[in-house]
Each structure stands twice: as structure tokens, then as C-alpha cells.
Amino acid sequence: xxxxSGRFFLNPILIVIVAAVLLAAALIAASQLSARQRQQIPIxxxxxxxxxxxxxxxxxxxxxxxxxxxxxxTAQPTKGSPDAPVTIIEFAEFYCPYCARYLWExxxxxxxxYIAKGLVRYQFHNLIVHGPVALLAAVAGECAHEQGxxxxxxxxxxxxxxxxxxxxxxxxxxxxDLERLAGAVGLNLESFNSxxxxxxxxxxxxxxDYNNCTAGGTDRESCAAAFNVCLAADPMFQxxxxxxxxxxxxxxxxxxxxxxxxxxxxxxTFFINGHILIGxxxxxxxxxxxxxxxxxxxR
Amino acid sequence: xxxxxxxxxAIIALALLGxxxxxxxxxxxxxxPIACIGQGCALVDQSVYCTIYGLPISVLGIVTYxxxxxxxxxxxxxxxxLAAWLYLGVFGLSLSGTIFSAYLTYLEFAVIRAFCTWCVIxxxxxxxxxxxxxxxxxxxxxxxxxxx
Numbered sequence: 001x002x003x004x005s006g007r008f009f010l011n012p013i014l015i016v017i018v019a020a021v022l023l024a025a026a027l028i029a030a031s032q033l034s035a036r037q038r039q040q041i042p043i044x045x046x047x048x049x050x051x052x053x054x055x056x057x058x059x060x061x062x063x064x065x066x067x068x069x070x071x072x073x074t075a076q077p078t079k080g081s082p083d084a085p086v087t088i089i090e091f092a093e094f095y096c097p098y099c100a101r102y103l104w105e106x107x108x109x110x111x112x113x114y115i116a117k118g119l120v121r122y123q124f125h126n127l128i129v130h131g132p133v134a135l136l137a138a139v140a141g142e143c144a145h146e147q148g149x150x151x152x153x154x155x156x157x158x159x160x161x162x163x164x165x166x167x168x169x170x171x172x173x174x175x176x177d178l179e180r181l182a183g184a185v186g187l188n189l190e191s192f193n194s195x196x197x198x199x200x201x202x203x204x205x206x207x208x209d210y211n212n213c214t215a216g217g218t219d220r221e222s223c224a225a226a227f228n229v230c231l232a233a234d235p236m237f238q239x240x241x242x243x244x245x246x247x248x249x250x251x252x253x254x255x256x257x258x259x260x261x262x263x264x265x266x267x268x269t270f271f272i273n274g275h276i277l278i279g280x281x282x283x284x285x286x287x288x289x290x291x292x293x294x295x296x297x298x299r
Numbered sequence: 300x301x302x303x304x305x306x307x308x309a310i311i312a313l314a315l316l317g318x319x320x321x322x323x324x325x326x327x328x329x330x331x332p333i334a335c336i337g338q339g340c341a342l343v344d345q346s347v348y349c350t351i352y353g354l355p356i357s358v359l360g361i362v363t364y365x366x367x368x369x370x371x372x373x374x375x376x377x378x379x380x381l382a383a384w385l386y387l388g389v390f391g392l393s394l395s396g397t398i399f400s401a402y403l404t405y406l407e408f409a410v411i412r413a414f415c416t417w418c419v420i421x422x423x424x425x426x427x428x429x430x431x432x433x434x435x436x437x438x439x440x441x442x443x444x445x446x447x
């Protein structure tokens with residue numbers, strides 16, 4: 001009887017094992033499918049810009065350039081001592097909630113622990129992930145940088161795209177909003193407004209060409225390429241483009257073991273003496289990498 | 300039978316530890332470091348592995364450890380054969396948990412590429428619970444067999 005029952009009662013264990021394995025497999029499959037689905041959701045934080053009937057017709061702005069020959073990245077917005085042994089290059093966007101979170105939670109510690117002590121030189125670059133609306137804000141930053149007042153506008157921009165520091169509800173800033181912010185941080189409004197408005201006019205004219213191009217039956221990619229060429233005539237857009245080229249250059253110079261990370265690029269992305277760090281990671285992760293670089297220079 | 304409550308006591312303690320750790324690590328590790336990718340980040344908030352169709356992994360971890368805790372406690376209080384059946388539940392859940400934990404550990408090292416002490420602690424916790432449950436599951440079975 002015991003033998004027979006023993007066999008019989010082995011079955012519940014087997015059944016539980018099979019059920020447990022199936023449950024785990026289902027969870028793993030669900031996790032993978034869910035992750036894949038979430039990666040595919042294309043969503044901007046806000047509606048289309050003036051002149052854009054449908055967000056889906058947004059041309060890809062700006063394009064990822066092929067690796068550019070060493071270009072002179074001059075006069076980027078920079079903080080800290082030029083002789084600092086470690087350079088952090090940030091790629092960020094004013095509509096990216098994680099860039100804002102990084103700025104408010106992590107950056108202050110980097111500034112007090114390293115930048116203020118002359119150990120780190122800090123540089124900002126644009127990386128556009130939210131299309132034309134984010135591009136406009138990036139151009140506003142470039143226009144402020146023309147007057148050497150990038151950082152005050154930078155800080156004010158993040159406070160304005162995420163009012164009350166509410167990261168879940170980005171607010172779209174239009175040309176007039178950006179001009180108001182520029183006034184609030186003490187920029188010369190005459191040159192700032194002219195800088196921003198000439199970009200905006202150029203954008204609208206290029207975008208109208210783009211719409212005509214697609215309406216005329218030309219394939220979207222060619223129209224988008226023409227759009228980029230058209231807009232590249234604007235000097236401020238050109239600067240944002242140069243940021244993308246700088247990104248390509250930095251990626252091309254990554255150590256081989258870090259190359260895979262660059263395939264999952266997002267904002268914010270940092271290069272710490274050429275080593276990549278992606279995301280609004282905890283301060284400890286920055287500290288670890290910065291300290292490692294400082295250690296190298298002491299040797 | 301003296302060994303049984305001791306093992307279950309250990310499982311109960313580990314389940315409590317696991318509840319705390321899983322909640323902390325799932326939030327901090329999978330929902331912490333994040334970036335905006337492609338055309339958006341309002342929805343690609345945090346790591347895409349942070350949730351499964353909207354259910355945060357942290358919640359999944361807490362629920363699993365809580366279920367293990369509940370089943371282990373109940374199996375101490377209730378009489379056989381019900382206790383033995385509940386114990387089989389602990390065994391099954393901890394096995395699922397161990398497999399899923401191995402998958403999460405794989406993600407950490409191969410995909411997210413970030414070392415996380417708390418993740419390793421949770422993985423060890425659930426694996427230990429499974430080991431303890433597996434060691435006792437035979438005895439449980441024989442108790443059931445004897446009853447039958």
C-alpha cells in the first residue's frame with residue numbers, strides 16, 4: 001500500500017514542479033513581451049507644433065550623422081575648471097523627465113563634491129528624443145549660450161517644462177513662453193528673440209516644404225533628408241546637429257566593452273572621461289566612475 | 300518531526316526578509332536608473348523591465364514572498380494533510396520564484412549591466428527557501444502517503 005501510495009503521492013510533487021516551471025516561464029515570457037511592447041510605444045510628451053497637422057508627420061529631427069571627422073567642439077556650455085582631471089559630458093533634453101530628475105537629485109552632489117573643487121569639468125550637449133518641441137527648447141538654450149547665459153536658462157527651462165517638478169506632466173513651451181523665460185533670467189531679449197524667431201521661421205518654412213514633399217508622393221525618407229538640409233541653414237540648428245555629431249564621435253571612441261551600451265542610448269547619457277553612463281542613475285554610480293578616473297590620474 | 304517547524308521557521312524568516320528586499324531592490328534597481336529612448340519616455344518610464352504589463356515587479360516580489368509566508372505559517376498551524384498540501388504550495392512558489400529570480404539576475408548582468416547587491420541577496424533568499432522546501436517536501440509527501 002505504501003509503495004503504491006508513495007508513487008501516487010509523487011505525482012502531486014511532479015505536478016507542482018511542472019506548474020511552477022510553467023508559471024515561471026509564463027512570467028518570463030510576459031516580461032519579455034511587455035518590455036518589447038513598451039520599447040515600441042512612440043510617444044511625445046505633447047501635441048504638435050504650430051504648422052504640424054499630425055504628430056505622425058513629424059520628420060525625424062535631427063538625423064543621426066555618420067561618425068564625423070574630429071570637429072572643433074568649441075564653446076559648449078561648460079562648468080568647472082578647464083584643468084580638471086575629469087570631464088563629464090552630458091547629453092540631455094529639456095523634455096526628458098529623467099534629465100530633470102538627474103538635475104535636481106544627483107547633479108547638485110556632483111557639483112559640490114567635484115565641480116566646485118576643481119576635479120570635474122562639466123559640459124552640456126543636446127540629444128533630441130522628443131522631436132520638434134524639444135528641438136525648439138534646445139535651440140533656445142543655444143541662443144542663450146550665444147550670450148554666455150546658457151546655465152540660468154537651462155535651470156529655468158527644466159522648472160518650466162515640469163512645473164512643480166511634476167515629472168509625469170511635461171508642459172509644451174512655445175516661442176513666446178521661451179522668450180518670457182529668457183527675459184526672466186536676464187537675457188538680452190532683442191538678440192534672443194531674433195535668434196529664436198529666425199529659427200522658428202526657418203523651421204516652419206522647411207516643414208511646409210516637407211509636407212508638400214510627402215504630399216507630392218516622394219518617399220518620406222528623402223523628404224526628411226531634404227528637411228534636414230533645409231533646416232541646417234539655421235546656425236542654431238546647426239549647433240544642435242553638431243551635438244549629435246559629437247555624440248557619434250564619443251560613441252566611436254568607446255572602449256570595446258562599453259560599445260553594447262551605446263545601442264540602448266537614451267537621455268540623459270554621460271561620458272565620464274570617455275566612459276559611458278546611461279540614465280538618471282544614483283549618485284553612487286557617478287561617484288564610482290569619477291573616483292576611478294581621479295585615481296587613474298593620481299597614478 | 301522536530302526538524303519540520305525549524306525549517307519552516309527559517310522559511311518564514313527568509314520570506315519576511317525577501318519581502319523587504321524585493322520591494323526595495325525592485326524599486327531601486329529596476330525602476331531607478333532610467334533614460335528617455337527614441338521618441339518617448341513618458342511611457343518608457345524607467346526600465347522597460349520595471350513592470351510586466353503595468354504590474355511592478357516589486358509588487359510581484361512582495362506578493363510572492365507574502366504568499367510563501369502565509370502558506371508556511373498556515374502549514375504550521377493546520378493539521379495534516381492540509382498542512383502538507385500548503386507546504387507543497389511553498390515548494391512550488393519558491394521554485395517559480397527561483398527560476399524568475401535567475402531570469403532577473405540574467406537581465407542585471409547581461410542586459411541592464413549593473414551590479415546590485417540587493418538583487419543577489421533576494422536571489423539567494425528565494426533559492427534558499429526553495430532548497431529548504433525541497434529538502435522537506437519528501438518528508439511531507441511520505442506523511443501524506445502514510446495518511447493515505
